[in-house]
Amino acid sequence: MELASIINQYYDAFMIKYADTALPGHLKAMNAILGCRTPDSGELYVQCPDCSHAEWRPLSCGHRSCPQCQNYAVSQWIDRQLAAILIMKK
Numbered sequence: 001m002e003l004a005s006i007i008n009q010y011y012d013a014f015m016i017k018y019a020d021t022a023l024p025g026h027l028k029a030m031n032a033i034l035g036c037r038t039p040d041s042g043e044l045y046v047q048c049p050d051c052s053h054a055e056w057r058p059l060s061c062g063h064r065s066c067p068q069c070q071n072y073a074v075s076q077w078i079d080r081q082l083a084a085i086l087i088m089k090k
Helices: 003-018 024-035 067-089
Strands: 043-047 054-058
Antiparallel strands (some): 043 054
16 A cells, blocks of 8 residues: 555545644645656656657656655665675675
């Protein structure tokens, strides 16, 4: 299950209960995650230089709290940490 689907499912109930006390940063994160990799966040036209296949791809939101956007960054961080541990053990 994706975080965006959970936010989408409970967004209205959350807003009814916490709209007055929710921090602007939290609301911004929720809205970014909801729109991530959808046409709402924009699209990019990509084309293969070899076969000329082309398609529109939705852009990611790039928000630091978005699990879809930060998965790559987290994976790179883990790889760096593992490499550092391996160097230390030598």
